[in-house]
Amino acid sequence: MVDLRPTRAGWDSQAVYELVGATTRLIGDRAAAGRGEGLRIALVTVGGRAHDDSARAHIGALQGYVQSVNAEAGAPVLVYCDLDAVVEANVALPARELVAYAPAPAVAYRAGTRTERALSPAPRDPAGVAAEIKEGGRYIVTGGLGGVGRELSRFLAEKYGARLVLVGSTPAPHLDESRLARYTALKVRGMAALAGELAKDALLVGFSSVNAYFGGAGYTEHSASNSALNAAVQGLREQGYRRAMSLGWSAWSGTGMSGGAGGSLPAERRGFLSLDVDLALESVDVAVRRNQPVTYIGLDGAHPDVASHVRHKPGWELVSRYFYAARLREQGPPPGPVSRSTPRRPSPRSPGFSAS
Incomplete structure (x- = not known):
């Protein structure tokens, strides 16, 4: 499935939920027909072409949506890829994510550099830092x-x-x-x-x-x-x-x-x-x-x-x-076949x- 609504100039938040609805129906229809195995879908957006800041915030919903759909399917059915532009050099990038052995659920490409979300342990609380919550506030x-x-x-x-x-x-x-x-x-x-x-x-x-x-x-x-x-x-x-x-x-x-x-x-x-x-x-x-x-x-x-x-x-x-x-x-290309332990x-x- 290729849905380009969230890549067009001036797209708004409704485009995100039309994409979610179409994707959900496609997955359901394939599953009902017994053809769900091996299904992989890339959801592609261009956040920089959104109508406003609110629309850009709404594409954040795709992170949780993709992770939840994959959890329910027990397989990486969806990947979410945000590009900085719709240009020829970027056309192959979502396809690379689809064929990755161990795909990240959400990635972004900026000037050809691939990034994915990760967690960092938070820094220790600096000594002597005043509370941000004010007395009597x-x-x-x-x-x-x-x-x-x-x-x-x-x-x-x-x-x-x-x-x-x-x-x-x-x-x-x-x-x-x-x-x-x-x-x-x-x-x-x-x-x-x-x-x-x-x-x-x-x-x-x-x-x-x-x-x-x-x-x-x-x-x-x-x-x-x-x-x-x-x-x-x-x-x-x-x-x-x-x-x-x-x-x-x-x-x-x-x-x-x-x-x-x-x-x-x-x-x-x-x-x-x-x-x-x-x-x-x-x-x-x-x-x-x-x-x-x-x-x-x-x-x-x-x-x-x-x-x-x-x-x-x-x-x-x-x-x-x-x-x-x-x-x-920052990441290089999506990972290829590797030996993985269950961690x-x-x-x-x-x-x-x-x-x-």
């Missing part, structure tokens, strides 16, 4: 009526004497293409709306998920919308919002999406740790002081499914097994937390 907590939002609000009020505005909504439970678009737009536009009311040095924190990076069978919408949120934060950083960040969580014990008991074992088998609520709340403090655009919290660095994604940097080291920052790393409305000066 005013904070808006969107998603503040959910389990994690309530815990975060309690933490901000009790530890910092914060004055809070809580905003909540409850998404519908069923997944479809249009709902994925609406839910992702809620996150992307919500971050943009908050940013539009804030000074560029204000603290703006979105709560995302480790599934934004890893995907997950049965978590397509959740993964895709949160990877778009991460992309929106990256876009805000490029616009000068130097304290905009996204914290991607594994699970909070007994609350949030993990809800009640019994949900932690499958996640832990993937290297996602279930965090005690008090530990998770203290992690907010630590991660906010580090001020990385995207930080994932609650990953077991000793687990092979996590460790295989980690690229160490000089001076950076793993902290208490919990913190990772997402980075792009109330915001005040203009009120910072925002999005705990959706």
Whole structure:
């Protein structure tokens, strides 16, 4: 399948979800006809030709979508390739990804250089760095009526004497293409709306998920919308919002999406740790002081499914097994066959937390 909508000049966010819908239907039709084995599809975009920053953020949804579809299929059905231009020299690049023995789920080519996403252990918290959350500060907590939002609000009020505005909504439970678009737009536009009311040095924190990076069978919408949120934060950083960040969580014990008991074992088998609520709340403090655009919290660095994604940097080291920052790393051509081992409305000066 070749769908060029997200490569044409001025494409908007709707093109992303038309691509998702067409791809999902194709995979379903092939599977129903018994012809799903060996299917490989490259999703190609040119982010630089998007209509606006919001559209560019929406293509971030493809990271989580691709990972989740592949998890459900148990095979690398999809690869996502973002190019810097539609030129003759780039035509063969998506094909190289399709025939790779061990393809990366999402890659980008810039001036012929191939990059793919990887994780780096977050740097140790520098001694003496002041907390970014201010005593007596005013904070808006969107998603503040959910389990994690309530815990975060309690933490901000009790530890910092914060004055809070809580905003909540409850998404519908069923997944479809249009709902994925609406839910992702809620996150992307919500971050943009908050940013539009804030000074560029204000603290703006979105709560995302480790599934934004890893995907997950049965978590397509959740993964895709949160990877778009991460992309929106990256876009805000490029616009000068130097304290905009996204914290991607594994699970909070007994609350949030993990809800009640019994949900932690499958996640832990993937290297996602279930965090005690008090530990998770203290992690907010630590991660906010580090001020990385995207930080994932609650990953077991000793687990092979996590460790295989980690690229160490000089001076950076793993902290208490919990913190990772997402980075792009340069790569050569896709790998060939190798022997592998299993390893109330915001005040203009009120910072925002999005705990959706």
